[in-house]
Amino acid sequence: MLITASEIADAVTELRGVMRRTPMVASRVLSERADREVWLKCENLQRTGSFKPRGAYYRISRLNPAERERGVVAASAGNHAQGVAWSASRLGISSRVYMPVGAALPKIAATRAYGAEVELVGATIDESLVAAREFAERTGAVLIHPFDHRDIVIGQATVGVEICEQMPDVGTIVVPLGGGGLLAGIAAAVKPVRPDVRIIGVQAAEAAAWPQSLAAGSPTAAARMATMADGIAVALPGEVPFAHVTELVDDVVTVNEDALATALLLMLERAKLLVEPAGAAGVAAVVEGACGQLSGPVCVVASGGNIDPLVLSHVTTTGLSAAGRFLTVTATVPDRPGGLISLLEMLRDQGASVVDVVHSRVAEGLALGQVQVTVSAETRGPDHQATVREALAQAGFLR
Numbered sequence: 001m002l003i004t005a006s007e008i009a010d011a012v013t014e015l016r017g018v019m020r021r022t023p024m025v026a027s028r029v030l031s032e033r034a035d036r037e038v039w040l041k042c043e044n045l046q047r048t049g050s051f052k053p054r055g056a057y058y059r060i061s062r063l064n065p066a067e068r069e070r071g072v073v074a075a076s077a078g079n080h081a082q083g084v085a086w087s088a089s090r091l092g093i094s095s096r097v098y099m100p101v102g103a104a105l106p107k108i109a110a111t112r113a114y115g116a117e118v119e120l121v122g123a124t125i126d127e128s129l130v131a132a133r134e135f136a137e138r139t140g141a142v143l144i145h146p147f148d149h150r151d152i153v154i155g156q157a158t159v160g161v162e163i164c165e166q167m168p169d170v171g172t173i174v175v176p177l178g179g180g181g182l183l184a185g186i187a188a189a190v191k192p193v194r195p196d197v198r199i200i201g202v203q204a205a206e207a208a209a210w211p212q213s214l215a216a217g218s219p220t221a222a223a224r225m226a227t228m229a230d231g232i233a234v235a236l237p238g239e240v241p242f243a244h245v246t247e248l249v250d251d252v253v254t255v256n257e258d259a260l261a262t263a264l265l266l267m268l269e270r271a272k273l274l275v276e277p278a279g280a281a282g283v284a285a286v287v288e289g290a291c292g293q294l295s296g297p298v299c300v301v302a303s304g305g306n307i308d309p310l311v312l313s314h315v316t317t318t319g320l321s322a323a324g325r326f327l328t329v330t331a332t333v334p335d336r337p338g339g340l341i342s343l344l345e346m347l348r349d350q351g352a353s354v355v356d357v358v359h360s361r362v363a364e365g366l367a368l369g370q371v372q373v374t375v376s377a378e379t380r381g382p383d384h385q386a387t388v389r390e391a392l393a394q395a396g397f398l399r
Contacts, residue, residue, distance in 0.1 A: 002244055003150060003188045008157045011058050015158055018090070019054055022046050024166040029270040030300065033287050037297040040283075041163055044275050044305030048114065050231070051159055051182055051303050052083030052146070058155030059144055060087050068093050070140040075099070075132035077125050078107040079231055079304050080146040082114055089115030096135060098128040104308035126235070147181030148238030156182045160189030163299050170197055171296015176281040176303045177201035177210060177252060178232030180241025186301070187248035198250045198295045202281040205254040207233040213242065214252060228315055229260055231278030231304055253291060258322035259284040265319030267302070276307040277315060324382035327352065328374065329389065331397035335361065335371045343373060343397055350388045352377040 022042045030038035043051040060072055071094035074084040081097045088095035095116040099108060100123060112118050121131040136143040145152065159182065163170060173190065175183045183201045190197050203210055207229065209222035219237040227233050237245075245252070255263075260277045263284035267273045275283075282300040285291050307315075320326035333339040340359065347354055356376040363372035379385045392398050 002247060003154050003157065003185075005192060007154050008161060008189050011054075011154045011158050012161055014058055014061055015054060015155065018057060019158065020046055021162055024163075024299070025271065025273070027271055027300075029266065030283065030286055030298075034294060034298060036294060038286060039167055039297065039299050040271060040273070041159065041166075041299055041301045042273065043159065044273060044279050044302045048079070048082040048086050048110070049304060049306040050079040050083065050279070051156060051301075052079045053087050054158050055147075055152035055155035055181055055185070056080065056083040056144060057087035057090065059149060059151040060084070060091055060093060062151055063093075063142060067142050070142065071095060072144050073097070073132050073135050073139075073141040074144045074146070075125060075129040076146060077103045077128075077230055078306055081107065081111040081116065081118075082306070084144050085111045085114035085116035096132075096141065098122075098132045098135070100124055100128050104311065106308055107306060110306075145238070147179030147234070148240050150240055152181050153185045153188065153240055153244065156185030157189040158185075159301065160186035163301075164190060164194060167297065167299055169297050170194075170299050172198040172200065172291070172294045172298045174200045174202060174282040174285055174291060174298065174300045176229075176232050176278050176301065177203045178234040178278065179238050180210070180234075180245055181238065182301070182303060183249060184241035184244035188244050191248045196295070198293075199248065200285070200291050201245065201249055201252040202285040202290070203252065203254045204229040204232060204260060204278075204281065205256045207235075208254045209235055209237055210245070210252045211254065213237050214246065218242070227260075227277070228257060228311070228318075229277040229281060231276055231306075232281060233278075251292065253285055255281060255284040255288055255290055258318065259288045259290075261315050261319035262322045263287055263319075264315055265323065268316070273302060274305045274307070275302050276304050279304040320378075324385050325379055326355075326376065327379045327385050327388060328376045329392060329398065330372060330374045331392060332366070332370050333373055333397065335369050339371060340373060343375070343392075346391060346395055346397070347375065347377055347388065350391050351384065352379050352388050
């Protein structure tokens with residue numbers, strides 16, 4: 001049974017004054033790419049840096065006194081962990097969160113700072129979830145699932161309510177998609193009152209369980225989870241979200257890793273917004289034209305902004321490369337005075353700004369008297385990169 005308007009209205013009342021009414025920001029660059037008006041719903045500016053506290057707080061707020069006394073437990077690598085920890089502390093309830101051993105240190109520190117007891121267990125979130133379930137069975141603590149619970153979906157539906165109020169003429173809503181709680185909630189809030197609105201979910205192509213699940217007619221585990229967008233890297237969709245997505249969502253599309261990195265960079269440079277790769281999935285779909293037919297003004301949900309600075313550095317470099325603004329070439333130069341400087345001067349003359357140089361005399365395939373040089377340089381775009389490569393090849397630097 002799908003969630004109802006009255007249930008969503010109860011969540012709106014419960015969360016009023018607790019959750020931020022996140023801003024809706026116009027994006028000129030996205031509007032130009034989509035050839036229509038595009039706005040960003042900035043859930044990256046929500047408490048704890050993502051939409052997650054909406055569902056977590058609403059779920060925890062509905063616990064009875066006996067359940068509150070036993071506390072709550074969750075498993076998460078980041079956003080849900082922080083949402084549960086913050087919500088439980090706000091409600092005066094103890095919380096314990098199991099996180100994978102490899103979880104980002106800033107996310108672990110933030111979860112502890114919000115008041116949760118954190119334990120690192122397992123290499124994956126699935127292993128952490130096993131530990132959380134065992135703790136719940138052993139102690140009676142209430143397991144707060146990140147997406148597969150009716151109250152979680154109801155809480156996330158408040159994002160859809162705000163979109164309709166802030167953007168009454170919205171024609172298409174594009175939403176990052178992992179387990180499905182956010183997409184299901186938005187669809188449940190919007191479709192009954194605006195059946196004409198097109199709602200699209202976006203997954204990372206390297207962690208896409210939804211296309212095969214929808215084709216099979218039931219949640220089906222993805223065989224591959226290898227994406228930078230860890231916030232939407234969910235191997236198995238939830239039963240509760242699946243029922244809503246199949247009934248209410250118009251389409252589910254995927255985007256590749258380069259598109260995610262390019263979208264994150266675009267948000268940083270042009271929208272002045274910090275988002276994590278998962279939070280940029282909707283932007284990536286619009287930029288790449290993956291959404292197919294768009295209807296009317298578009299709202300793209302920026303679902304979260306929690307990103308490890310080290311990951312941000314890596315993703316930014318990947319985004320620059322994908323956008324044709326960061327070139328790495330391996331050249332062969334004579335092993336004599338002036339050999340390297342001739343290569344660098346050519347790059348200078350072509351307008352490429354050298355960032356890094358690696359010099360090797362022992363690389364495979366080198367002839368006597370040759371040196372291999374790997375150079376990274378800033379370029380102005382794909383056309384400029386092609387010009388630089390052509391000039392290097394004509395000068396005999398590229399093998």
